[in-house]
Amino acid sequence: MRKWQRQLTRLVIGLLVGLSILNIGVSAQAASTAPQTPTSPPTSILGINLAGGFTQEPIDSNHISGDTVTLSAKGTRNILEALTNPFGSRKYVWWESTDGGNTYSKVGSNSTTYTFTAPQVSGVTHLYFQCQYDFTGIGLFYNEWSRIADVIIMPDRVPTTSIKVTADSTALYNGEITTVHATVTPSTATDPITWTSSNPSLASVDEYGNVVAADTSSSTDGLANDHGIVTITGSSNGKKDSVKIMIGTLQNVTVKEGSDATFTLRDLPEGMTVSNWYRVEDGTATALNTTDTSYTVNSASVAGDNGTSYYATLNYTLNGSTKSVTTNSALLTVEKTGLLSLTAVPNFNFGGIDAATLCQGDATLDNMDVASNGSNYDGNNNGSLTVTDSRETGGDWTLTATLPQFTLDGTNSSHLGATTLDVYDPADRLDQNVPANNEATTIYTSSDYDGQDFDVTDSQLLLSQDPLVTAGDYQSTVTWTLSVAPS
Known part of the structure; x- marks a missing residue:
């Protein structure tokens, strides 16, 4: 009887595995497919991924024939998937379209990057690429799809005459990621774009324009380099443009003595609430016993409030359990007014x-x-x-x-x-x-x-x-x- 039970168990497991492999074969091994709808950007705060997705998308770029072209993408599993499916995994699958985006063929897999040599062309040629973040495992977790990147191939160099820089988001929580983009003139300009950050330790930027905000510091004095404004600059053929990005959940506040000083939490993700606010003076934190999304110091004074700092603790629910996370600390500066x-x-x-x-x-x-x-x-x-x-x-x-x-x-x-x-x-x-x-x-x-x-x-x-x-x-x-x- 026991032997028969063991054999049946092996049969059931084999059947389940076989079905799973069959499902993956249908989605990932097809020779061609229609373009897929890009997944919404992941929802996260302070580095906690409440919903998975692509944290780095493949970007549009212009090249000349013979260039080595590298596309890059990075995805993240949401925290619930990571906890409930620890033995599951995801892999990257790259798809290319050479017919104007009508159909796509698989060109690479199991790597965050895809590199190819730009083909010889006689005129403006568009190649389209999309990355699939393919789920492998047991559970109802869907594949994620990146944005579609347009790679333009030109037969000869086209110089950049002007550049305009924008960002997907101009305000990041600690640990969050955004992407900056360069719109060049003419649109077919092939000169490379380089990116720099005015404060790399506050927010770094890579060669693809991905900006990563610093994590929250453990310091509570409001002086840590985990909040403030960073300038991201794009350069091409000697032309430059910049965009400013605010980093941190809370920002420093400066007021004249006698004025109210308000610290505000920017829009929190759905389901995340304020647990409490804290005031720090001379290294000692005092609970302020409020759950509002902002805290106001009334009639701030130089003697009593200058140099104090403030932070909040936030709650969110994961798999039925309440979790807590702490924001960065921000500094209050009270200036004399001559009054x-x-x-x-x-x-x-x-x-x-x-x-x-x-x-x-x-x-x-x-x-x-x-x-x-x-x-x-x-x-x-x-x-x-x-x-x-x-x-x-x-x-x-x-x-x-x-x-x-x-x-x-x-x-x-x-x-x-x-x-x-x-x-x-x-x-x-x-x-x-x-x-x-x-x-x-x-x-x-x-x-x-x-x-x-x-x-x-x-x-x-x-x-x-x-x-x-x-x-x-x-x-x-x-x-x-x-x-x-x-x-």
């Missing part, structure tokens, strides 16, 4: 106290950090007291506060007794008492050109005993004054 300004002042709300309590003794009220509808409220309710200083020259600045007596709302006759506002920010060691006597009190003096952003949420109001206090709502208005000493 000195008081950009935020706080509102205070000290709640209430029973009149009988104040009649009997002193009291201290904490700022409640809540909004109020009082007529004197014209600042913010989050405790921000901010001075922006973007100057590079000038004298020291001083911030003072003037506080008049508290008056009963709607009247000018009833006042609180002796009252003091304690402006307090423990983080920046700010602790200044401002008496309600309508005289200026110095809050802070700066001896450099850095602004300050105080959080005075924890400020208090110190009330002296007042036996004559009248119940009601009391208000006063703080006048904040920013002044500069002569240079």
Whole structure:
């Protein structure tokens, strides 16, 4: 019984293999075929191929009789095929048409390149080539087909008089590939085209015009050479033209102090989402807990934000499992603008106290950090007291506060007794008492050109005993004054 089972297993396997070989024979061994529809370019991000296809296509070119002509193509299997069909493979099959693209015959196989000698011709002759990325293995994975390359053969040299360079894509994620093209005048010019990159380590270009973006660096300081702009130049017969290509998922941002700075992820492939954003300062990364496709630093400052960097982690699903990939880090530069300004002042709300309590003794009220509808409220309710200083020259600045007596709302006759506002920010060691006597009190003096952003949420109001206090709502208005000493 066991022997019979082994024989049947061999028979079934042999039958399956035989069917697979028969299928390959039909698609790859035919003497001629009609031109095939080129496969869509592969979808990838940060070097991860979410869909397979040709990462390098055969290009159009012009030659004279007797030239050695080499066509090149490269394909990639998508990540799902590589994982689920590890024993499968693909090979390259080259097809040529000599009848204007009506029919194609196989001319080469199992190589990323195909080389031939240009035939002797008496006039303009077009040869068309297409590369097949042939699947071999078990599974429903289709053959990929390249674009059709037009190789023009001329009997004699035709000089290039002008050149125009374009790119299939002018923005690449890290690890992605695109192709640059040269349109020459006249269209039959046979002078060779050479390609150069202004920054080969950021993006290289080969002899066929294939541009490969650098991989994402492991550095998170935003200074790595894995993002920025690269210039690709094509030259022919001394004529030159260039195209600029942006490399990297994120780009550096430069703003003037006080402006918003936004880092944006370009269009992500379908199914890829943002897991989180991170801010890096002095080598320490802090999660920003947002999944938006952009992140904005509000009112960027030289002191707090200049030199920080930002990156994001992205999620995608593969075979039912969630995978993660990290973008490059981009740098934030905040420039001084020559501006000195008081950009935020706080509102205070000290709640209430029973009149009988104040009649009997002193009291201290904490700022409640809540909004109020009082007529004197014209600042913010989050405790921000901010001075922006973007100057590079000038004298020291001083911030003072003037506080008049508290008056009963709607009247000018009833006042609180002796009252003091304690402006307090423990983080920046700010602790200044401002008496309600309508005289200026110095809050802070700066001896450099850095602004300050105080959080005075924890400020208090110190009330002296007042036996004559009248119940009601009391208000006063703080006048904040920013002044500069002569240079």
